[in-house]
Amino acid sequence: MSLAQRLPFQTGDTPARRIEDASDDEEEALVNNYKEQVRFDDELSDAELPMPVGQAQLGEDIQSRIAAAATPLEYQATLETRFASYDNYCSLFHFILNSDGPVDLDVPSYYWAWDVIDEFIYQFNSFCSHRNRVARKGDNAEEIQILRDNPNTWGCYSVLNVLYSLIQRSQMNEQLAAIKRGEDPATVAGDYGSRPLYRMLGYFSIIGLLRVHCLLGDFSLALKTLDDIELNKKAMFARVMAAHFTTYYYVGFSYMMMRRYADAIRMFSHILIYVSRTKNFQKNAQYDSITKKNDQMYALIAICVALCPTRLDDTIHAALREKHGDQFARMQRGGPDSLPIFEDLFRNSCPKFISPTPPDFDNPEINVDPIEHHLSIFMEDVKNNVWSSTLKSYLKLYTTMDLRKLAGFLEAEPEKLRTWLLVNKQRSRQVRWSENGLLDGDIVSTSDLDFALQRVSRTQTF
């Protein structure tokens, strides 16, 4: 079975491109890793066999809960369905976490653990967005009443509680720290953490936390959450395509919101290159689910490159021009006309931000969509950048230049120009990651253009 799947890899276009890209060794490792993953996918089809006999004693009930927990919520689910689903998660996690010792569950697939955490957070996200929307519109009295009566359903404390408990039960942070030190994680895994079910749930809960913190606008804590996970192809998340993809999306996005554009670009490029090189042999459902996120990441990388000019990998650059060519060019050109483009792309590609607490149903007008809140903060930084490309295009032509002359070219007051120059200098200095945790980094200059302000030489006495 795996032979047929390996063939396209060997005849694929990856080796032919070898010379162009310095990071090809890494990419090859990625592709090899992907092969491993394909085998896991195959295991899935094998695993769709009837469940083993010993399973029966756990009861029909738990099996249906297991299946339901990983099943995507239907589009436009009613509040009743959302509440029932919440209850289902609560009892399932309660069973997993609070039974007398670790439980034996036969889960349907290798990536069931990912699907469960993914779906759990998706439903939390979609419930909060829905609740906010109902409060903003204020026209559905029946739903408003139900939501008022149940302020704790899908509460942020219960969601975080589940994720942290799964991490703690499995000793996941301790295990990852041991792996980092080159030790055997089994020595710290304990009763729970040595079992694949708990290990996977614990691990993916860390990725889940990254996502929840990001959805709540806590970008530094989101990055801090991954302290024990090393972002490389050997990481466990890389085995499940959707997990791999999600991790890079949220890490890249958090970097972008911390104004570490160089790091954001590095994250987005990494995963987009990976997808573009493996897409030829990803014809499964997992791939379909990431197509939308893939396009969103192209939009985000376009925003980042417009704010922090960077040479992109040729593959990415070509795809970017194909998908967002016109918008990309206009953002790069800058000026006030570019601002609505930044807004559009941001709205369409940001996570669906949420407010953790129930909205104020009595005052619909103060329930602002969290997306607009985060967008307006982000746009302050974009507005500051609006003249930088025009400025740079002139600066590149000269080695020294009179401020007034340049101001004349730009049709701006010399005073105004002086502040633009200071802003430009400030913005070219960015924190960029080099080693250790994701929040670590050195201040570097990300611009290929440097300058200083000096008075025109005249005799001066000091």
Add this chain to the structure above:
Amino acid sequence: MGIPFDYAPDRPEYIENILSGLDRYNPETTTVFQDYVNQQCEDRTYDCYANLALLKLYQFNPHLTRDETITNILVKALTVFPAPDFSLCLHLLPPHILTPFSGSTSNPAAGDAPLSEAVQKLNVLSNHLAAAQYSAFWQTLDSDDLYADLVADVSGFEELMRVRIAVTVSQAVREVERGVLEGWLSLHGAEFDRFVREVCGWEVGVDEEGVGVVRVPLNKENEAKGTVVRENVKFDRETLSTFFTSPYARVLERCRWTG
């Protein structure tokens, strides 16, 4: 050699313990964090990562919110511009906080209108700083008594701001007219001389036309050095061997002989 965002040199151990454990979500730690914010205001230390943890507690437990602590955190964040701290704090505040309010006629039920107003006022300051409009920053700060109230708790606010402004100026400037810098620092006369000479270590002088000039000594940032763009091209053995059997190989050999 970089400093991680979550590191603060003066962070006490008990704060570190709360931050690294689940107590960071415990509403009971709110008062501990609030006291810590007060301490930062008094002794001129700063711990953004801990302050964000407090804002998150407020985000989860709105009834615990203390307006004064929020504005103090924001004012402290201003003192480290152009770092993104101020906006990272804004992201954790309620989504309606930046929505323009319609003055006193606004709906009284929106209970935190005073907080919104204060946050938006501070946001104006933050935008001036990010846009390097330092004179406008000082003018705005002086324009309204509310600003004086907002920064009152933060000890040495004006001096901290002057030092930050001086740092960003030193990164871009070698020489600047005294008048311009006076506006940027909101200092004049002897006070200006003292600050620029003693705190910054810059030279103050006049040119032949009697115009005051300040010279910033060369540093790593204002020397305006050209950058060399380097690309690493990796060759594997296969490519190299085709290269050596190509006509270029002879050229290469010749180089070796002559060079």
